[in-house]
Amino acid sequence: MIWLTSCDTDSKPKQAQAMPPVNVVVVKVAARRVPFSIELPATLSGSKEVEIRSRVAGILISRNFEEGDRVNANQSLFTIDSEPFLLDIERQKAELLATKARLDRAIREEKRLKSLRADKTVSQKEYDDVLSTLQISQADLLSSQTRLSEAQTQLKYSQVEAPVSGIVGRENVSEGTYVSGPQILLTQMTQVDPIRVRFGLSEREQLQMRQDAEKSLLTLPDKGHWLTRIKLQNGQFYQQVGQVNFRDVRINTQTGTSEFQAIVPNPDVALRPGQFVHVLLQGAYRENAIVVPQQAVMDNGVGKFVYVMVTNEKNITVAKTAPVEVGEWIAEDKTTGETNLWVINQGLKEGDEVIVEGMAKIFFPGTEVKAQVSSSEPVAEFTHPSTTQS
Template structure:
């Protein structure tokens, strides 16, 4: 047992030196990485159990630090690149137009000309009021117009007859003036009769209550035989579903972060804020049509801390419905001069994210932990298919070799590593 304690103590001291040398290689003061250093010490203590077990399985000639086989890993050399930047936000759908159908004139509903929930076309009659009173009014105003036109013709003939007689002084000037005034009054009467006829024809047209847009009809609110006094009574609703409207909120914090990155040249935003929009459905699939942001409210909602955005998306097959909850993916921006690391290579210490770098040690390559600040996820096409990756804001530099595979065989920071497929040279040398 005393031999085991001495072995444990010697290994702790060795691990401490490796960890300290790892952070010294980074070039940052120990105080700056206090939390990460504490994490590494904890990780070292936990890994001692596996290390001692491994030592127990080694031959007497291969015992100790020098006898441990290096972990086979794969690395990726960091190079700055431009990657797409996207935002995914919760959103709700609504019709691009939601119209209340009301009768413009009073009357008794004679028929309903649609089925609830069916598609309706612009100009299609949805309800028909009793047309007879309106047809009678049209006929009466037509007769009034004919009478006014006849009076106008009579007044014109009087003026035509009296004009030469006045030149001969056969009639007085007053008689001619009266005739001309009568003609002007007759002209006004004709215009008034024409306006009344137009109003009667409009009422007859309004009695055939029509849909102002293409869309889907809602349920009827009033049935046949009901008297409606005019526009005060709602008959039904028509919702235009093509295109459909998406409304969602963007937090003030996200807006400030994007604005700051754009000012620093780290982010390129779409021109005039016209983000491309894709709709992610509840099952994770994407809707086939892509829309565009066409409205952004300048006000911040005091209750939610967000400003409202709106996008329009084609919906020719009416697959999307108002009130549907979806997620909207905003595309069209890009990150500039950034590093990207596969998600599997980014580990969590409980106090922050870190990756392992393949760095030079005293006896070869070692796994050196490097704290990183991660950003958003990105999806990239690789030779093996689509790869999910993290955007790294801080912690890496060009040329760093990030270990992307084989982390499961790294039991402690500073452990010897070798590239997969290469034979470790003098793995047991001291």
């Protein structure tokens, strides 16, 4: 019987080699003062909606505009036949001349009887009668002057003028039609420069902002005068900036919102009444906020999280997940040049080191990392942040 034996010097398993640290870039977060904004759906309407009516009755002889035109204040829109008013003016002028002649005669008669009365040639009653005639003639003169002024005003009103600058609508009365006066609507016009922006802000959002302001966590615009920017349907922002000028104290029981209104300059009439837009409210600031670059925030299907760099119990620098609640998104900080930043409401504290680059190589929490620190300046200004995340 032959026994075969073998000695294998490499039979012991080799120890697994440790993975090298993952190179990452981190940002040490700090409390900052950052802009706070709200984006809300809104509708546009004219700053003034005006009904155009004639103040005088007569035949409408011409329309002096094209429907849909932009017209200036005091521009003639309609012409009412002026011939009756011109005739009335001539009649009132003639009546005024006659009244002046009667007054001149009364003045002369009063002077004559006044001297005779001094010599007691005429009675007191005769003098009193002449004096009364003089006073009546003076009143008749004022009345004649008033009627002439009224006739001239009627002539002026035969030109129906635009009370404001804006866009004029369709005509409701054709040329040649008899217009009986103000009860007939001739057309309508809308003042579009400036233009109104109307939107609702929920009671819940208002309450949260008031509570944050009371805790000195939020600084609101003075007297509620939020700056407003218009976001169009294509995602672009209108270049003109407006301001909130009205807030309804009542809460709509059906929507749970308060109505707000802003006025925005619209010199090129690019904005039109009836448009659906989004309004961005700016001018508030969140105090002592934690801000991180957008790429640092990830989603695992359960919620949002970031990787923070920590030292474990073995004194090894590793990546650890930190669930976070995000707030406002800041697109760009014009002061520092930083772009795409998230405000973190919960989950991070000042001094935490957040990994902002190299996360794709971190396959599981606890991976050893080697960090390169990236400086991050406080956020002071921004171009157009989006709405608060919920």
